[in-house]
Amino acid sequence: DAGVIQSPRHEVTEMGQEVTLRCKPISGHNSLFWYRQTMMRGLELLIYFNNNVPIDDSGMPEDRFSAKMPNASFSTLKIQPSEPRDSAVYFCASSSTGTNQPQHFGDGTRLSIL
Amino acid sequence: AQKVTQAQTEISVVEKEDVTLDCVYETRDTTYYLFWYKQPPSGELVFLIRRNSFDEQNEISGRYSWNFQKSTSSFNFTITASQVVDSAVYFCALSEGWGKLQFGAGTQVVVTP
Numbered sequence: 001d002a003g004v005i006q007s008p009r010h011e012v013t014e015m016g017q018e019v020t021l022r023c024k025p026i027s028g029h030n031s032l033f034w035y036r037q038t039m040m041r042g043l044e045l046l047i048y049f050n051n052n053v054p055i056d057d058s059g060m061p062e063d064r065f066s067a068k069m070p071n072a073s074f075s076t077l078k079i080q081p082s083e084p085r086d087s088a089v090y091f092c093a094s095s096s097t098g099t100n101q102p103q104h105f106g107d108g109t110r111l112s113i114l
Numbered sequence: 115a116q117k118v119t120q121a122q123t124e125i126s127v128v129e130k131e132d133v134t135l136d137c138v139y140e141t142r143d144t145t146y147y148l149f150w151y152k153q154p155p156s157g158e159l160v161f162l163i164r165r166n167s168f169d170e171q172n173e174i175s176g177r178y179s180w181n182f183q184k185s186t187s188s189f190n191f192t193i194t195a196s197q198v199v200d201s202a203v204y205f206c207a208l209s210e211g212w213g214k215l216q217f218g219a220g221t222q223v224v225v226t227p
Contacts, residue, residue: 100147
């Protein structure tokens, strides 16, 4: 079975540019999560969707970050404008119905903002 | 306040040695879940185990075993007879309420031949 699919795997861009990260959750999973991983802060939850609706976005660092889930099989995380401090690995994860089900992670997007 | 503490930053062992990773958590909830994830050098996060707060039974899966003790708020993970392929960062995580995962800082395990 296909796992969580993220694209691109790597992204290098200059500061000020718009960055869009994409995620396809596991089919049938109704919860989707975006995380950011940095050396300084570890793994941080950015936003959580349930049935395509954002439930908790308290981890989104600032207005430059936005996330959407237009349907059950696709989500985007957008940074506009990007800054060097946004450089990190961004993970998408999904889980099935029911609270506290294991979250299954994609391979991540390694983002470098120059 | 940090809710999940993994005090060991890095553990280095020689192949076939056992290694135990410590995880101490903090919560006021009576219902919660604990998880372990593995992050190999390739970077992906791999789910290993989930345990709920009402099930203190220890678990063994192959060379992996987990010791959950509510009295000490600990959920430790042991790799028996370690192998080079076990080299990775291991994360302990706590989930309360709707399921928000709070990760520890991770423990880097280095297994040398």
